[in-house]
Amino acid sequence: MMMMMWGMRVVVVARAGMMASGLLGCAQRVCTRVTVRGLRTQRTLQRSVGSDSFNASAVPGVLSVASANVARRAHPILAVSSAAVWRSKWTLASSLVQPVACQEPRQAPLRSVLPSRKKASGKDGRTLDWKLLWELLRPDIFLLAAAVVAALTVAYVNIQVPILLGSLVNAITSSGGDVSSMQNSAVSIVGAYVTQTLFTAMYITLLGVVGEKFAERVRLRLFESIMRQDIAFFDQRQSGEIVNRLTTDVQEFKSSFKQVVSVGLRNITQAVGSLVSMYMVSPTLTGYLIVVVPTVIAVGTALGSSLRRMSRESHEAADKTTSYATEVIGNMRTVRGFGMESREVAEFNHWTSECRRLASKLAFGIGVFTGGSHLFLNGVVLGVIYYGGVLMSRDEMTAGDLMRFLVSSQTIQRALSNTSVLFGQVVRGMGAGSRVFEYIKHNSYIPLTGGLKPHQLEGGIEFADVTFAYPTRPEQQVLKRFHLQIPAGKMVALCGPSGAGKSTVASLIERFYDPSEGTVLLDGLPLSDYDPTYIRQQAIGYINQEPVLFATTVFENIRYGRPDATPDEVYEAARQANAHQFISSFPEGYDTVLGERGVTVSGGQKQRIAIARAILKNPRILILDEATSALDAESEKLVQAALDRLTAGRTVLVIAHRLSTIQAADQIAVVLGGRVVEQGTHKQLIRAKGVYADLVRHQISGEGGYVV
Ligand SMILES: Nc1ncnc2c1ncn2[C@@H]1O[C@H](COP(=O)(O)OP(=O)(O)O)[C@@H](O)[C@H]1O
Numbered sequence: 001m002m003m004m005m006w007g008m009r010v011v012v013v014a015r016a017g018m019m020a021s022g023l024l025g026c027a028q029r030v031c032t033r034v035t036v037r038g039l040r041t042q043r044t045l046q047r048s049v050g051s052d053s054f055n056a057s058a059v060p061g062v063l064s065v066a067s068a069n070v071a072r073r074a075h076p077i078l079a080v081s082s083a084a085v086w087r088s089k090w091t092l093a094s095s096l097v098q099p100v101a102c103q104e105p106r107q108a109p110l111r112s113v114l115p116s117r118k119k120a121s122g123k124d125g126r127t128l129d130w131k132l133l134w135e136l137l138r139p140d141i142f143l144l145a146a147a148v149v150a151a152l153t154v155a156y157v158n159i160q161v162p163i164l165l166g167s168l169v170n171a172i173t174s175s176g177g178d179v180s181s182m183q184n185s186a187v188s189i190v191g192a193y194v195t196q197t198l199f200t201a202m203y204i205t206l207l208g209v210v211g212e213k214f215a216e217r218v219r220l221r222l223f224e225s226i227m228r229q230d231i232a233f234f235d236q237r238q239s240g241e242i243v244n245r246l247t248t249d250v251q252e253f254k255s256s257f258k259q260v261v262s263v264g265l266r267n268i269t270q271a272v273g274s275l276v277s278m279y280m281v282s283p284t285l286t287g288y289l290i291v292v293v294p295t296v297i298a299v300g301t302a303l304g305s306s307l308r309r310m311s312r313e314s315h316e317a318a319d320k321t322t323s324y325a326t327e328v329i330g331n332m333r334t335v336r337g338f339g340m341e342s343r344e345v346a347e348f349n350h351w352t353s354e355c356r357r358l359a360s361k362l363a364f365g366i367g368v369f370t371g372g373s374h375l376f377l378n379g380v381v382l383g384v385i386y387y388g389g390v391l392m393s394r395d396e397m398t399a400g401d402l403m404r405f406l407v408s409s410q411t412i413q414r415a416l417s418n419t420s421v422l423f424g425q426v427v428r429g430m431g432a433g434s435r436v437f438e439y440i441k442h443n444s445y446i447p448l449t450g451g452l453k454p455h456q457l458e459g460g461i462e463f464a465d466v467t468f469a470y471p472t473r474p475e476q477q478v479l480k481r482f483h484l485q486i487p488a489g490k491m492v493a494l495c496g497p498s499g500a501g502k503s504t505v506a507s508l509i510e511r512f513y514d515p516s517e518g519t520v521l522l523d524g525l526p527l528s529d530y531d532p533t534y535i536r537q538q539a540i541g542y543i544n545q546e547p548v549l550f551a552t553t554v555f556e557n558i559r560y561g562r563p564d565a566t567p568d569e570v571y572e573a574a575r576q577a578n579a580h581q582f583i584s585s586f587p588e589g590y591d592t593v594l595g596e597r598g599v600t601v602s603g604g605q606k607q608r609i610a611i612a613r614a615i616l617k618n619p620r621i622l623i624l625d626e627a628t629s630a631l632d633a634e635s636e637k638l639v640q641a642a643l644d645r646l647t648a649g650r651t652v653l654v655i656a657h658r659l660s661t662i663q664a665a666d667q668i669a670v671v672l673g674g675r676v677v678e679q680g681t682h683k684q685l686i687r688a689k690g691v692y693a694d695l696v697r698h699q700i701s702g703e704g705g706y707v708v
């Protein structure tokens with residue numbers, strides 16, 4: 001043994017200049033010589049080592065097996081350590097290069113398009129509500145604790161493995177080879193591997209289950225919270241942003257949470273444990289590693305971030321080239337029309353050469369980085385073996401100790417590089433979590449339930465001195481001291497120019513918003529005294545210019561008006577809405593699926609389905625907001641007939657642009673700049689020769705004839 005170590009030192013020193021080609025190579029060459037392998041084996045080895053330096057990141061598995069096989073024949077220490085070296089090289093290289101390729105470029109544009117995401121992660125994005133997190137985790141706390149215990153067990157076994165391997169090597173190298181202690185060590189190692197396998201499977205499964213249950217609970221809480229938010233909440237945000245929180249953010253939050261337990265907890269425990277174990281073997285050698293490794297990791301991290309920047313630039317250039325080509329090819333007629341082909345080719349050439357330049361720079365960076373990390377890792381192993389050899393020569397260390405030390409150091413290296421990748425993930429996960437929690441905790445001003453639910457409603461509405469500004473634009477008063485009376489069972493019409501505030505009146509009746517000042521009264525009581533869901537579900541029907549239908553069957557769309565309606569009631573409502581006929585003409589009748597990837601229906605048909613829905617609801621109060629203004633004359637007639645049937649006997653507020661549709665109203669109010677400027681019957685208003693009379697005259701001349 002002594003001879004071997006000495007021989008090793010001599011040759012290693014002699015070949016110090018070849019460190020760059022891989023310590024593993026040197027060590028293997030050394031061993032091959034020491035154990036007097038033939039020249040052919042040595043050449044094979046050198047060839048494999050030579051190619052290692054260039055292709056290591058591409059085929060680490062193959063190489064580690066190949067080199068380990070050869071080395072195993074030479075010496076167990078090197079066999080195990082060489083496999084470990086390649087493993088850790090691979091983890092280190094992939095951990096630092098991987099984010100370059102895929103993470104950054106996807107993140108960057110997303111952030112820039114969504115300013116409010118940025119705001120959220122900027123202000124409170126890094127602070128997480130731990131109380132809420134605990135509340136969401138508590139139901140599964142036992143499962144989670146079991147997962148943590150299993151992960152820690154795996155970490156513990158991982159710390160023990162090098163120690164057991166060390167005793168095995170000692171048993172092998174002890175004089176004459178102590179077979180019974182060799183057997184004992186081997187059995188313990190098998191036991192450790194089995195424990196490792198079982199507990200790994202256990203913690204991964206448990207964490208998966210806990211993670212999914214957690215995500216389910218978060219999604220549900222979030223969706224519930226979104227459902228009860230005020231309409232103003234939706235005015236302020238893009239729906240894509242809200243959906244993102246429900247999907248991407250929850251996903252990211254869940255996976256970071258899982259990673260923290262599986263990767264973080266396990267690796268940190270492993271690193272600390274291995275460090276202690278190494279220290280027990282040799283304080284001096286551990287000291288050497290403690291100085292060298294963090295320094296090089298710091299340098300590596302800095303280099304890694306500059307690589308990421310280079311990768312981002314390269315991706316941006318590629319994106320620009322693509323969008324440039326897309327634009328030119330998409331507008332080929334214009335390009336041809338101006339005879340600009342050669343100029344476009346020159347421009348494209350400019351972009352592609354820019355791409356090439358940046359990508360080559362990146363390739364060089366990755367090359368230097370990968371080569372450098374190999375050099376470093378080889379250097380560390382060489383240093384350990386060399387210095388360990390010195391210690392062995394002084395009888396201060398056994399071969400088993402050296403083995404234990406080497407494997408422990410690889411465990412630490414792996415643990416550190418895994419943890420460094422985790423760090424970024426944790427920051428992103430906390431950002432995602434705080435965005436999710438922000439919505440879960442968001443309060444709404446108008447509750448969904450609570451308040452009066454009278455059996456009988458008269459349906460009289462009054463706007464008393466109402467002033468209102470939209471929460472998104474508080475400085476613009478849309479309604480100013482607005483007065484309006486809609487007596488029970490009567491039809492009142494609102495007319496006036498676009499932007500006057502007519503639809504806002506309808507929104508206030510539905511209590512989508514509350515007035516800033518003044519009150520909206522229903523049967524003499526403030527609207528806020530009533531149960532909002534009762535008001536919307538039963539008391540008020542609302543039909544606007546563009547009814548929204550869901551991507552489900554016609555039948556379900558109509559039944560949305562009253563979910564407990566029987567099929568016969570649905571058909572009857574459709575008949576009254578002049579919709580039964582066209583629905584029956586569809587091959588699948590009422591089972592026809594509408595909307596996305598389903599059948600699309602015309603504006604008039606849509607409107608009649610919406611009317612059927614309102615008929616089913618049978619509300620006391622009906623609001624028609626420009627219900628027919630988007631329709632052609634033919635469908636307008638059909639829809640108007642259906643509307644006439646619907647409005648009979650109810651309190652109705654009609655908002656109309658075309659004055660012909662509101663002449664029959666009991667009262668007509670002209671809205672201008674957020675106020676009612678005139679009110680009366682059609683005849684009274686014509687006689688008064690005011691704004692309404694002007695509007696009517698205008699429309700007659702403009703649209704060629706309405707009977708006045
Ligand atoms: N959700 C909203 N958020 C902010 N401002 C709005 C919103 N809806 C309408 N407005 C503004 O309020 C004013 C009145 O709008 P609206 O009541 O829809 O007018 P009308 O129905 O009479 O055409 C307009 O200036 C419009 O820009």
Ligand SMILES: [Mg+2]
Nearest residue numbers: 502503504625
């Ligand atoms: Mg409107």
